[in-house]
Structures are given as structure tokens and as C-alpha cells.
Amino acid sequence: AQSVTQPDIHITVSEGASLELRCNYSYGATPYLFWYVQSPGQGLQLLLKYFSGDTLVQGIKGFEAEFKRSQSSFNLRKPSVHWSDAAEYFCAVGSFNQAGTALIFGKGTTLSVSS
Amino acid sequence: DAGVIQSPRHEVTEMGQEVTLRCKPISGHNSLFWYRQTMMRGLELLIYFNNNVPIDDSGMPEDRFSAKMPNASFSTLKIQPSEPRDSAVYFCASSSAGGDINEQFFGPGTRLTVL
Numbered sequence: 001a002q003s004v005t006q007p008d009i010h011i012t013v014s015e016g017a018s019l020e021l022r023c024n025y026s027y028g029a030t031p032y033l034f035w036y037v038q039s040p041g042q043g044l045q046l047l048l049k050y051f052s053g054d055t056l057v058q059g060i061k062g063f064e065a066e067f068k069r070s071q072s073s074f075n076l077r078k079p080s081v082h083w084s085d086a087a088e089y090f091c092a093v094g095s096f097n098q099a100g101t102a103l104i105f106g107k108g109t110t111l112s113v114s115s
Numbered sequence: 116d117a118g119v120i121q122s123p124r125h126e127v128t129e130m131g132q133e134v135t136l137r138c139k140p141i142s143g144h145n146s147l148f149w150y151r152q153t154m155m156r157g158l159e160l161l162i163y164f165n166n167n168v169p170i171d172d173s174g175m176p177e178d179r180f181s182a183k184m185p186n187a188s189f190s191t192l193k194i195q196p197s198e199p200r201d202s203a204v205y206f207c208a209s210s211s212a213g214g215d216i217n218e219q220f221f222g223p224g225t226r227l228t229v230l
Contacts, residue, residue, distance in 0.1 A: 036221075043119070043206060043221035090158065102148070102171060103219060105158040 002027050004093050006106035013081050014114050021076040021109050023091030032094040033074040034103065035065055039087045047089075050074065061085070086113045117141075119222035121207050127228045133195040136225045139188055140209030148208040148219060149182055149192050158206075164190065197229045 003026045013019050025031055032051050036044040048059025055067040065076045074091060088110045092103040120139040128134055140147050148163040162172040164184045172182070179198070184190040194201055204226050208219040 034218075041223075043223045044208075045221070046218045049218065102160055102163055104160070107157040 002093055002095065002104050004091050004104055004106035006089075006091055006109050008109045009107070010110045010112065012112040012114055015083050016080050019076075019078045019081045019085070019111070021089050021091075021111070023074045023076065023106060024072050025074065025091070025093045026072065027093050027095075031074075033065075033067060034092040034094060035059065035063070035074075035076050036090045036092060036105075037061075037087050038090065038108075044090065047076070081111075081113055083113045083115065086111055119207055119209055119220055121205075121222035121225050123225060124223065125226050125228075127230065128197055129230050130198055131196045132229075133193065134197045134201075134227060134229075136192040136205050136207075136227070138190045138192070138207030138222060140190070140207070141220055142188070144209035144211050144220070145187065146210045146219075147184060147190050148210075149190070150206040150208065152204040152206060152224070153202075161192070194227075197227075199229045202227055202229050 005024045007022050034049045035047040037047050038044045047063050048057050048065055050057050050067045056064060058064050063076055063078050065074055067074050088108045090108045091106045094103045119141055122137045126134060146165050149161040150158050151161055152158045159174055161174045162182045163170055167184045167187060180194055182192045204224045206221050206224045208221045210219045
């Protein structure tokens, strides 16, 4: 069965420090992978997505993620965190068919940024 | 574009009452998704539609939940009768299906409290 695991429930990072959020997936075929961000009281916004090709994908707000098939991982990174990055981050795997992409989300990682 | 529109944004009701959540997808999108977010279970896909037809409703928790999409610009999620354990944030998302995989755009959510 498809599943997504985000091992870290809560992470605190100092402003200006680097960030890595972990994501592991279980999927029988080539996965379609996504990272979304949710600010308090808001809906989800797509940060980046991976379908094929270059395993290092760039997203919005300075985020990037690397797909590692051998480790079934799709970790999210940012070299320097800003206070505005404090939010909840969700990794998701999608199964694609002509009817659209149904997403399975991880439980999320809450990022706090300290000054 | 106005994005995905959900109403109401907040709903407080008493156990046993009927609750109807509404969603207007982005114009031109032909896939629509209903998700539920709780602390315990995270983000769960309840049901999704393609071209107004329900494709997968396996995530609908029980018969008290029903969803309809009478046309391309409107969908409802109904809970009858509501129970306290239905308290959650309900998100609607839309995407354009077919061809390349497309991003799901999320609405702001409806926060439901059942007393």
C-alpha cells in the first residue's frame, strides 16, 4: 500500500540556519512526489513536485528537494531559513491516472524558527 | 483567478444536526478532491471527482458522509447526522486532470466543530 512517513513531528531551527525535512515513501511504481506548506489557518500551497528527470528539484521560496530512489526518500531542504518559513510541511505521494492525481499525505512536520 | 472557494469558513453545530460544506473549484479544473484534517489522522482523502463523476470514495468514513458534484463549478460534502468526532478542518482541492500531472490547488478549508 502507498504510504508516506515524515519521521519528525516538530523541528526547531535558528533563523539563518539550514533546514532538512525528511520524507520516506512506499510506492509500487515510480512515485510522483510533492511537498506542500501550510501556514496557520490557511490551505496548502505547493512548494515543489517531482515526476521524472533530474532528481534535484527546485521549488518556490528557496526550497529544494532531492529524490533518492534507493532510499525511498524525498527530503526537503533550504540553505537558510527565514522566520516566515515557520509553518507545517507535508510530503505527499500521488498516483496518477487519467482521472487525476490522488494524493496520500504524510502526517506533517511543524517547523518553528527561533531568532 | 479567485482560487478554490469554500464556505462556510467556520461551522459550529450540535450533535445530530446536518452539516453541508460547499466548494467551488477553479474554473476549468475538472478534478475535485475533499480532504479532512485532524490532529490524530492528519490529512485524509475522503473522495474525489473527475468530470463531476465520483472516482474514489473509499475514504468516506461512513454512510453519514455524502458528497455530490452536480456541475463543474460546485460540490457539496454533507454530514447527516453529525457527531463530535467529525470535528476537523475539511479542505477542498481542484486540479486539471489528464496529460501531465498537475498541482492540486487547495481552498482555505472549513473548520467544523460539532458540540
